[in-house]
Amino acid sequence: MTEGETPAQVGASSVDIKDVDVIAPNFKKRLSGVTSTIVQLVPYQMKLGIRIATLGPGLPAYLPHIRWTGLFGLWRPPVGRRHRIWHARRNNEMLAGLILKYVLSMPLKLIFTSAAQRHHSSYTRWLIRRMDAVAATNSRSGGFLQVEHTVIRHGVDLDLFHPPQAQDDTIAATGLPGTLLVGCFGRVRHQKGTDLFVKAMIELLPQYPDWTAVISGRITPENKGFADSLKAGIAKAGLERRIVFLGEVDDIRPWYRRLDLYVAPSRNEGFGLTPLEAMASQTAVVASDAGAYAEMIVEGETGACVPAGDYGALRDAICTYLAAPSLAALHGKAGLRHARDTFALENEARSLNRLYEALIG
Structure with a gap:
């Protein structure tokens, strides 16, 4: 077992569908917040005794998974159950569940978890109304659902994200x-408010010479011009050595531990785990009120929360910590x-397991 692994992560591989009570589909190759949730959550659900397996690309090999051919086994319920759970987190996963259940007559109970903080399209609402149960990752997301739902907040893996321990x-x-x-x-783009952070650093760092700023995240081709304009502004201010783009790093966890302050300036978010990862690493947080950030931060105790897109409020909140x-x-x-x-991840796993048990008994 390597550093950071949980016991449930060791030796997991393809599993027999007859031994699976819950299927967690992941119908997206590229890493996303939903994918990250599945990767972190499934091992904890396994530790709690849930017989769960993933399905789809883009997931680490240590997670238990079923092959696509395993779907043919869904006509038979798992050992000791009358139904299985199909836990969708995207529209295409909801649609697949509906086809399996209502077109192919497979004994499934369908769950959808919503993190979106916007009015859903008529198509999405149509899908949601046909789920057997719906969960929201925070109260604000739940407010956009037009069906009965349960709020189950995301958690953070306290084994993976922890306070500083060494010189590194x-x-x-x-x-x-x-x-x-x-x-x-986070990804370098307008939605994430990277420009607001850079603007604040250009304005504030000359007053606080002990501080250096780092930005980590992927720059997609469509956002290269946006990133280049930020770098040009930094160069014009002569702050290239003190405002540093790290790019995508292999392991972000040590960087959280190295920080004295983490800033999450998003204009829009679904849920957003980064403030929790920072707090679990013993780092103070300044965040916008996008996503579930306002529900994570205790104002004036663990950090500060400001209106999304409000540059002046963001700058002033950051300045408070740079000055002290x-x-x-x-x-x-x-x-x-x-x-x-x-916000321990185990709390989220237990809440989901209670929802599963309510459906399949």
């Missing part, structure tokens, strides 16, 4: 200038306690 978990290990680090992680690193350290410790008490 410090800014000194990075070779970057300064003694304090502020960061913003001791406050960032204090709120980082409070954030760790809050993440452990309220």
Whole structure:
């Protein structure tokens, strides 16, 4: 077992469909928030005794999975059950579940988890109304659902995201200038508010020479012009060494531990796990109120939450911590306690398992 693995991650592989009670489909090759949720959650559900398997591309080999040919086994219910659970998180996964259940007459119960914070299309509403149960990742997302639902908040894996433990978990290990680090992680694009973060850093860092800023995340071809304009602004300000684009890193976890402050300036989010990952790493957080961020942060105790898209409010909240690193350290410790008490991934797994049991008994 390697560092960061849970016992449930070791030795998992293709499983026999007759031994599966819950199927977690993943119909997207590219890494996304939904994919990340499945990757982190399934091992914890296994630890709690749920017989669950994944289906689809883009998932690590250690997760239990069924092959596409295993779908032919869905006509027979699992051992000791009358139905299986098909847990969808995307429209195409809901549609597949409906075809399996109503066209092919397979004994399935359908669940959909919604993270969207917008009015759903008529097609999506049509799909949702045909689910046997619906969950929302936060209260705001639930407000856009027009059906009965259960709020089950995402959690963070406290084994994978943890406080600093070694010299590698410090800014000194990075070779970057300064003694304090502020960061913003996620795909570099307008929706994520990367431009707001860069603008704030250009304005604030000259006043606080001990701080350095890092940005990590993928730059897609359609957002290359956006990223290039941010880099040009940084160069014009002469701050290339103090506002650094890391690109996509192989392992983001050490970077959370190296930060003294994490900033999540999104204009729009579904749920958004990065503030929880930062708090679990003992890092204070400044975030917009997009997604579920406002439900994660205890204002003035674990960080600050500002209106999405409000540059002035974001800049001022960041400035509070840049001017008082001791406050960032204090709120980082409070954030760790809050993440452990309220947002442990095991809590999400237990809540989902209760929903499963209510459907298949």
